Structure formats: structure tokens, C-alpha cells
């Protein structure tokens with residue numbers, strides 16, 4: 001069965017989880033990696049541009065060093081990634097060469113994606129590789145990324161890559177057939193959700209953490225990735241990396257796994273960037289009236305509706321907006337520092353100048369700088 005009779009996909013990001021690359025074992029399953037590279041090479045031959053987002057560096061590092069007993073510290077993880085990434089890219093380069101294809105490696109962190117100049121730089125490199133029929137192979141730069149500058153999981157990274165290269169499809173391949181209504185490992189009766197038209201809190205609740213042991217994030221991070229991509233107008237499929245010809249079938253719009261339709265009026269590029277780029281550094285809690293004004297009426301956030309501020313941040317920082325029950329409902333760029341906000345919270349906009357001695361405008365978070373989730 002096909003999802004619809006829409007136009008064929010022309011650019012796809014394929015994300016392969018550690019669970020797929022190792023087939024659940026403790027080493028890279030090269031036989032299966034050949035199978036996956038064969039499918040991606042077939043797409044490239046048909047003129048479809050493929051970007052590969054690959055996990056597996058840490059698993060490959062453990063395998064290469066014969067499973068060393070190392071304390072679970074950040075430098076040791078970085079050591080494993082540094083050793084494993086070179087093994088991983090070597091394996092991919094050899095496998096794609098069977099099909100006469102070259103690969104190009106990009107190792108990125110959040111810092112590369114949130115700085116506009118570096119973002120555009122990475123985008124140019126991606127486009128240059130694709131223009132020469134070279135497969136970009138991307139992973140997080142785990143060897144140097146600290147938690148501050150890390151995206152942290154490749155589901156989210158792949159969604160950001162899909163935005164970066166303007167893909168029309170993101171395929172997240174994992175060790176399950178797709179998103180189930182409960183974790184299939186603990187619930188044998190769990191049912192596959194084949195179509196998702198919108199991501200809400202109920203859906204987020206059924207996506208638990210990673211239990212495959214080697215992966216990062218489980219279905220929760222796949223849902224976050226799907227949310228980012230579909231808001232940018234990109235379709236998403238979560239499917240089993242071991243389903244025969246899975247990539248070719250998904251590209252053919254055959255109904256396997258879980259399909260997320262793209263929203264019809266995608267966010268403009270600046271808002272996509274707000275959603276996918278900077279990590280929020282603070283939290284603003286709003287009263288009920290302000291929550292309604294922002295989320296239902298499309299208004300900017302004014303100081304009057306603020307009840308609390310968490311964190312310490314400068315003007316121009318990305319923050320989360322929460323209601324008083326702890327629910328995060330928007331993300332945006334704040335025009336005042338946390339220190340200034342604490343002084344004007346609950347006050348009318350026309351008092352700002354008298355209190356602070358300056359005024360950056362009524363809007364604390366302007367509508368144009370905000371994404372309601």
C-alpha cells in the first residue's frame with residue numbers, strides 16, 4: 001500500500017542507529033552495512049541525493065579496542081569515539097566504493113549548527129558534496145563535544161541535517177518496526193502506529209527512553225526529531241533497519257514503519273532555526289492569561305504575564321516558555337536578560353523604562369522570534 005500519490009522524493013537523510021549497525025550485537029555488522037549501502041547506492045544511481053547520518057562510533061571503538069574495561073567517564077567515551085569514528089568511516093568508505101561511490105565525512109556539534117556562519121558553511125559543504133555525487137556521512141563530533149556543545153543524540157542531529165540540506169524525507173532506522181503505542185520490549189501486545197498526523201503530549205508519553213543498551217534516547221529522541229523535521233515541511237519515517245529493502249520501499253512510499261506527514265505550512269527558516277538550533281538557557285513561567293495570549297491568540301509575550309524566571313541568561317538568548325503546571329509550550333529568543341526580567345516581571349510594559357533605565361520594547365519575546373510547540 002502507498003501513502004499517497006505525491007511527487008517522488010529527491011533528497012533524503014537516512015539515519016542509522018547503533019542498534020541497526022550492530023544488529024543488536026557488540027560489533028559492527030558489516031554484512032548488514034553492505035546491504036544498507038547497496039540500497040543507498042541504488043538511490044544515488046537514480047539521481048536521488050542521499051545524506052547518511054550514522055551512529056556507531058562508540059560501539060566501533062569498543063570493538064576495535066577489544067572491549068576495554070574503562071570507567072564510564074566523558075574522556076573515555078571521547079576516546080572510544082575518536083578510535084571508533086575512524087573505523088566507522090573507513091568501513092563506510094570501503095562499502096560505498098563497491099558501488100563506485102565516494103564518501104565525505106562531516107563531524108558536527110550543536111555549536112556548528114547554532115552559529116549562523118558555521119551553519120551556512122556546513123550547508124555549503126553538504127551541497128558541494130551532493131553536487132559531485134559524493135555521499136555526505138555525518139556523525140556528531142563526539143571526540144571533542146562536551147555536553148555544553150553537543151546535540152547529544154543522532155536522532156536530533158539527523159533532523160537538523162535534514163533542515164540544513166533541505167531534504168524532503170528523513171528516514172530513522174532502528175531495531176523496532178516503528179513507533180508502537182507502548183514499548184514493544186515490555187509490552188508484547190503493543191501495536192504499531194502506522195501514521196502520525198500530529199505530535200502531542202500523549203504520543204510523547206508512550207515514547208520511552210533507550211533500552212537497546214548501545215543507543216541514545218530511544219523513541220523519545222526520534223519523536224523530537226520527527227517534530228522538528230515535520231514542522232519544517234519534511235516527511236519522516238521510523239522503520240526497522242532490518243526490514244528487507246527498507247530504504248527503497250520507504251522511498252517508494254510503501255507503507256512500512258511509522259510515517260509522519262509534514263505540516264502543510266512549514267515554519268519559515270528563522271523559526272526552524274529557533275526550534276532546531278540553540279539550546280534553551282532559561283525558562284520563563286507565564287500566568288494563565290499570558291499562556292492563552294501567546295499560544296492561542298498569536299501574541300508576543302509581555303512582562304505583565306511573567307510570574308517567574310529560571311536561569312541566568314543575557315539578552316538575545318533562547319528560552320523556553322512554561323505554564324504554571326510545568327508544561328513547556330513555546331521556545332523563543334528573549335529580548336531582555338534574566339536579571340532585567342526579574343525586575344520587570346509582573347509589571348506593565350509602560351513601566352519598563354522607569355524600572356530599568358532603558359527599554360528594548362514591549363515584547364519580552366516577540367511573536368516573530370517564537371515557536372509555539
Ligand SMILES: Nc1ncnc2c1ncn2[C@@H]1O[C@H](COP(=O)(O)OP(=O)(O)O)[C@@H](O)[C@H]1O
Pocket residue numbers: 016017018019020055173174175176178179180181182183184185206207208209210211212213214215216217218219220
Ligand atoms: N513506543 C515505543 N515504540 C517503539 N520502541 C520504543 C518505544 N518506547 C521505547 N522504545 C525503545 O526504543 C528503542 C530504540 O531506540 P535506541 O535504542 O535509541 O535505538 P537506535 O540506536 O536505533 O537509535 C527500541 O529498542 C525500543 O525498545
Ligand SMILES: N[C@@H](CCC(=O)OP(=O)(O)O)C(=O)O
Pocket residue numbers: 016017018019054055056057058059081139140142152153154155214215216217218
Ligand atoms: N554519536 C554516537 C551515537 C549517538 C546516538 O544517538 O546513538 P543512536 O541512538 O544509536 O543513534 C556514536 O556514534 O556512537
